[in-house]
Structure formats: C-alpha cells, structure tokens
Amino acid sequence: DAGVIQSPxxxxxxxxxxxxxxxxxxxxxxxxxxxxQTMMRGLELLIYFNNNVPIDDSGMPEDRFSAKMPNAxxxxxxxxxxxxxxxxxYFCASSPRDSGQETQYFGPGTRLLxx
Amino acid sequence: xxxxxxxxxxLSIQEGENATMNCSYxxxxxxxxxxRQNSGRxxxxxxxxxxxxxxxxxxxxxxxxxxxxxxxSLLITAxxxxxxxxxxxxxxxxxxxxxxxxxxxxxLAVQP
Numbered sequence: 001d002a003g004v005i006q007s008p009x010x011x012x013x014x015x016x017x018x019x020x021x022x023x024x025x026x027x028x029x030x031x032x033x034x035x036x037q038t039m040m041r042g043l044e045l046l047i048y049f050n051n052n053v054p055i056d057d058s059g060m061p062e063d064r065f066s067a068k069m070p071n072a073x074x075x076x077x078x079x080x081x082x083x084x085x086x087x088x089x090y091f092c093a094s095s096p097r098d099s100g101q102e103t104q105y106f107g108p109g110t111r112l113l114x115x
Numbered sequence: 116x117x118x119x120x121x122x123x124x125x126l127s128i129q130e131g132e133n134a135t136m137n138c139s140y141x142x143x144x145x146x147x148x149x150x151r152q153n154s155g156r157x158x159x160x161x162x163x164x165x166x167x168x169x170x171x172x173x174x175x176x177x178x179x180x181x182x183x184x185x186x187x188s189l190l191i192t193a194x195x196x197x198x199x200x201x202x203x204x205x206x207x208x209x210x211x212x213x214x215x216x217x218x219x220x221x222x223l224a225v226q227p
C-alpha cells in the first residue's frame with residue numbers, strides 16, 4: 001500500500017499566484033481530510049469529504065480557498081490568489097470510515113511558501 | 116479552535132526513562148487518539164481509546180482516559196532515541212466521518 005500521496009512536496013510561489021495541492025487517498029478509504037499546520041495555529045482542519053461529498057468546510061479560511069473531490073481517488077485544494085500568510089504545511093489524510101475505523105492516515109504534506 | 120491542550124509543551128528525558136504526556140479537552144467525545152509526528156513528516160496514528168474505556172496498552176504505550184476530568188495521558192515506557200518526535204492528542208466526535216480536533220502537541224526529546 002503506497003499510503004496517502006500528496007503532490008507537490010514543496011511549493012514556492014509569489015503572492016497573487018494560484019496554488020493547487022493534490023492528494024490521492026488510500027484506496028478504499030471513503031473519508032478525506034485537508035489540514036493546515038503552522039507554528040502559530042498548530043494543526044487545523046480545513047475541510048473534510050465523505051464519499052466525495054464535502055461535509056464540513058467551516059475550517060476553510062476564506063473564499064480564496066476551495067477544495068474538490070471529483071472522484072474517490074483524487075482531491076485538490078486550491079488557493080487563489082495566494083498570500084504570504086498562507087505559508088504552511090498542508091496535510092491530506094484519509095480514513096476507512098465505512099469500515100467503522102476512526103484512524104486517519106496522513107500523507108507526507110506539502111510545504112508551501114508564498115513570497 | 117483547538118480542542119486539546121497538551122502538557123508539557125516540551126519534554127527532555129534520557130534513553131530508558133519513561134515519558135508522560137497529558138492532554139485536556141473541553142467537550143464530550145466519542146474517542147481520543149494519539150498521533151506522533153517526526154520532524155518534517157506527516158502524522159502517524161499510535162493508539163485510540165474510546166469514551167467508555169479507561170486504559171489501553173499497545174507495546175510500550177499506555178493511554179488512560181478520564182472523561183470526568185476531560186483528560187488523557189500517554190505514557191511511553193523505556194524510551195528510545197527513536198521516540199524523539201512531537202506527540203498530539205486528537206478528540207473525535209464519532210458519527211459518519213469522525214471529525215478530529217488536534218491538540219497543541221508535546222515535543223519529546225530522548226537523549227541517547
């Protein structure tokens with residue numbers, strides 16, 4: 001099992017540019033989560049999907065952030081336009097919730113730096 | 116908002132000693148989980164304890180849960196240098212997707 005796959009692993013961009021982060025959950029997992037981690041705010045849940053449907057996006061900072069899950073094996077988190085305060089590590093996690101398990105499996109993260 | 120607050124924020128011990136980390140939370144929960152994060156890596160699940168359980172063991176890990184005090188502790192026995200990492204508690208509300216809210220983390224350094 002390859003685990004949760006995220007790309008890119010590192011992203012450096014300039015303020016105002018669009019950033020797209022990608023995630024491939026573990027096959028068979030039906031829940032997917034996007035988190036953001038910073039020194040100041042710790043680990044924050046941004047949005048989560050269940051069976052490809054967004055269930056709770058209350059953690060999304062503002063309209064500049066959007067997330068999609070077009071199918072069970074792919075999700076994107078987009079920031080447009082990006083700002084320096086968006087610099088953080090973004091994690092994707094998946095969970096086999098349908099099987100009754102609550103454990104979340106995290107990807108390696110995307111380290112984003114907005115200049 | 117943060118559900119869990121961990122204590123201490125940082126802990127330094129010698130190899131072979133035991134390490135204890137505490138987590139307090141604010142609202143009722145369905146389960147509480149502990150995760151480990153090595154520097155620059157994603158989080159790795161360690162152990163889950165349900166709200167109707169009081170203690171759970173997994174290898175060198177022992178977790179306790181006191182729902183009346185809204186607190187949990189993680190004990191790592193006979194620590195090793197490889198245990199050096201940040202440790203997070205996360206509270207789950209159960210339900211269809213078991214949304215987790217993570218604590219602030221404890222940074223553990225085990226000196227060889």
